[in-house]
Structure formats: structure tokens, C-alpha cells
Amino acid sequence: MTVSFHLCQPGGGASCGACCGLYNFQDHSREALTEQLATQTARLRRTPLDAESWGEAARELLEQRHASPMFPAVRVCPLLGFIDFQGRQVGCLGHPKVTGGVDLRDCGVYRSSVCETFTCPSFGWLTDGQARLVQAACADWYLYGLVITDVEFVRACLRLLEWELGGPARPEEMMARPEVLATVRRLFALKETAPRRDKRAVVFGRFSRDVEGEPVPRMLDYVKLGVRAAPEDDVVLCLGYTPTDPTELMASRELVRSHVRAVSRALAA
Ligand code: SF4
Ligand code: SF4
Structure with a gap:
């Protein structure tokens, strides 16, 4: 742990x-x-x-x-x-x-x-700082559970932020500054607020269902979409997007990117 x-x-x-x-x-x-x-x-x-x-x-x-x-x-x-x-x-x-x-x-x-x-994988896979950041940024029962159990989402968001910053993203610093924490909350809250997701798609974040009803990780079909992979795609999948054309995929990437940039700007202010 x-x-x-x-x-x-x-x-x-x-x-x-x-x-x-x-x-x-x-x-x-x-x-x-x-x-x-x-x-x-x-x-x-x-x-x-x-x-x-x-x-x-x-x-x-x-x-x-x-x-x-x-x-x-x-x-x-x-x-x-x-x-x-x-x-x-x-x-x-x-x-x-x-x-x-x-x-x-x-x-x-x-x-x-x-x-x-029982303890779920998040106990072992998240760092203390990452878990504290989720707790501070997602202080409500609905959002907290969605985010704390999606290790890949938390890690992928922070990885994007580190690329944007060109250096480490320090949870302690983000928690200590309310204006920064508010932007982190908006980033994590995309789990609830991200628009234009297909409500009929049988997916839960990164997972879809196999014939036996078991969860299986999803991938984007880049050949079919006719685009290359991008760093935002892990977050796009964790948000439950199921893009069927490049325009949809680009829009969801831009949504993620804009939220990551907002955290980076708040940290730099
Ligand atoms: S709510 Fe959860 S902890 Fe309580 S009995 Fe059911 S499975 Fe167990
Ligand atoms: S953090 Fe949530 S999913 Fe993990 S063990 Fe506790 S109640 Fe279960």
C-alpha cells in the first residue's frame, strides 16, 4: 500500500x-x-x-x-x-x-x-500525493469515487500537466493554492461534465464489455479514424468518449488540453 x-x-x-x-x-x-x-x-x-x-x-x-x-x-x-x-x-x-x-x-x-x-488497486497504485490531490479536488461523494478508482485517468492527467509545465506537477503545491485547486477540480470533473459523449455507448470510462459481460480495456481505432495517436488519448478514453470520426476525436482532445492548460496557467500565475 x-x-x-x-x-x-x-x-x-x-x-x-x-x-x-x-x-x-x-x-x-x-x-x-x-x-x-x-x-x-x-x-x-x-x-x-x-x-x-x-x-x-x-x-x-x-x-x-x-x-x-x-x-x-x-x-x-x-x-x-x-x-x-x-x-x-x-x-x-x-x-x-x-x-x-x-x-x-x-x-x-x-x-x-x-x-x-477489501482494498481496491488505488491503494497500491496511486501515490499518497496523487490520492490527497483527488481528495482535495473532488470533495463530493459522486466525483470522488469516479476519480479515485480511475488510476489511469489521474496519472494521465498529471502526465499531461507535467508535459505542459516542462517539469514536475507537485500535488502539495496544487492543494495549497485554492485558485489552482479549482482548475484541478474542473479537470477531474470532466468525468462528470465532459459534453457530447454517447449515452447509448456501452462503455464505462476506459472499459467496454465483452460477450461474457466482463470489462475489457478499449483502444481507439486509429486506422479507422485516419489519425495518429496523441498524448491526450488516454484521458479521452477514460472520459468515456467513443469518437467515430476525426472531428469528434479532435474536439475531445482539445477539451482535455484546454483544461490541462488552465491548471498550468494557474500554477504559473
Ligand atoms: S455496501 Fe459494500 S461494504 Fe456494505 S455490505 Fe455491501 S458490499 Fe459490503
Ligand atoms: S476507495 Fe472506493 S473502490 Fe476502493 S476500496 Fe474504498 S470504497 Fe472500494
């Missing part, structure tokens, strides 16, 4: 439920996920704190779910919800710290011991 703090509930407005299946839907917009989490939270908050009642509630929530998971192998847990009363912190409603003592995680889609010990 290279990250020195717990990525799941790091505080400061950030929280994550990605490995509980939060984003595992074709429509994983903030609106759709807020609605689902609110439904789960409301149902489980009025359920007596015993395994039988929670097991029944979990089954009911699974049956009522409108959308099917995008990747069937990645389970979507009905015990995920808002663990605060303002709807700002996503987390496990069956965790003893949330219930006040009783562990009800066995009623979810994994055994409690699995939930307790």
Missing part, C-alpha cells in the same frame, strides 16, 4: 462506494445514483436492526431495482446508501459504525469479512 490514509472514507466531503457496485450501470449519472442511494437509505433506515429483516429488505431492494448492472460479474450491493442525514456521504449502511454496533454486512452481496478487508 503506497497511500497512507484510508481511501474509502477519507473525510473532507469525499467518500466512495465504487467497489460496492455504485457506478455499475450504463446510466451512472449523479441523478440516477442519488435516486437509487436515497431509495436504499430510506428502506434500510426504517428496517429493524436484525439480520432477518435486513436480508428481506436487501432482497426486496434487489428485486425493485430498475436497471441491470452493466458488468454482471461486478455485484451491486443494496446496502450502500447515504450514511449521513444530508445525503452527502456514501457508505455501507450495514457497517457497525453506521448501525451503532451490529454488523449487518452479511446481508449484502459479499460476506462481512470480505467487505472488512
Whole structure:
């Protein structure tokens, strides 16, 4: 583990439920996920704190779910919800710290011991500085989970920034300057805000689905597009773009480039 703090509930407005299946839907917009989490939270908050009642509630929530998971192998847990009363912190409603003592995680889609010990690859693959930067720049439950779990996206954004700066991009410096941090947030927030993405495309960031429903990494078909690879393309893919012609690809590259330049300009000011 290279990250020195717990990525799941790091505080400061950030929280994550990605490995509980939060984003595992074709429509994983903030609106759709807020609605689902609110439904789960409301149902489980009025359920007596015993395994039988929670097991029944979990089954009911699974049956009522409108959308099917995008990747069937990645389970979507009905015990995920808002663990605060303002709807700002996503987390496990069956965790003893949330219930006040009783562990009800066995009623979810994994055994409690699995939930307790699991750490996703971001714990080992992000540096402490990169993780702190994501936490500071993405201080909300929706964006934080999307970004902290996409190591390739974070690294690719910072790599582009280093090329632009002609030197190292220092997370500590970016975090210490609010005007710079705001530009970093806008760059990372492209995960949510990037325009003209095809909503019907069966992709999740860099991944599409194979015939078995498993996630597989995507590539751009440069021969078909008739263009050469560019440094922005990793970020373009991580944002979920599926360009079908050179104009679309150029526009998405320019979007990424302009956001990276904005961070660089803010650092130089
Ligand atoms: S995906 Fe990673 S950071 Fe998010 S809740 Fe799971 S283990 Fe924690
Ligand atoms: S029971 Fe496990 S999988 Fe379900 S929300 Fe809690 S931590 Fe996530």
C-alpha cells in the first residue's frame, strides 16, 4: 500500500462506494445514483436492526431495482446508501459504525469479512500525493469515487500537466493554492461534465464489455479514424468518449488540453 490514509472514507466531503457496485450501470449519472442511494437509505433506515429483516429488505431492494448492472460479474450491493442525514456521504449502511454496533454486512452481496478487508488497486497504485490531490479536488461523494478508482485517468492527467509545465506537477503545491485547486477540480470533473459523449455507448470510462459481460480495456481505432495517436488519448478514453470520426476525436482532445492548460496557467500565475 503506497497511500497512507484510508481511501474509502477519507473525510473532507469525499467518500466512495465504487467497489460496492455504485457506478455499475450504463446510466451512472449523479441523478440516477442519488435516486437509487436515497431509495436504499430510506428502506434500510426504517428496517429493524436484525439480520432477518435486513436480508428481506436487501432482497426486496434487489428485486425493485430498475436497471441491470452493466458488468454482471461486478455485484451491486443494496446496502450502500447515504450514511449521513444530508445525503452527502456514501457508505455501507450495514457497517457497525453506521448501525451503532451490529454488523449487518452479511446481508449484502459479499460476506462481512470480505467487505472488512477489501482494498481496491488505488491503494497500491496511486501515490499518497496523487490520492490527497483527488481528495482535495473532488470533495463530493459522486466525483470522488469516479476519480479515485480511475488510476489511469489521474496519472494521465498529471502526465499531461507535467508535459505542459516542462517539469514536475507537485500535488502539495496544487492543494495549497485554492485558485489552482479549482482548475484541478474542473479537470477531474470532466468525468462528470465532459459534453457530447454517447449515452447509448456501452462503455464505462476506459472499459467496454465483452460477450461474457466482463470489462475489457478499449483502444481507439486509429486506422479507422485516419489519425495518429496523441498524448491526450488516454484521458479521452477514460472520459468515456467513443469518437467515430476525426472531428469528434479532435474536439475531445482539445477539451482535455484546454483544461490541462488552465491548471498550468494557474500554477504559473
Ligand atoms: S473502490 Fe476502493 S476507495 Fe472506493 S470504497 Fe472500494 S476500496 Fe474504498
Ligand atoms: S455490505 Fe459490503 S458490499 Fe455491501 S455496501 Fe456494505 S461494504 Fe459494500
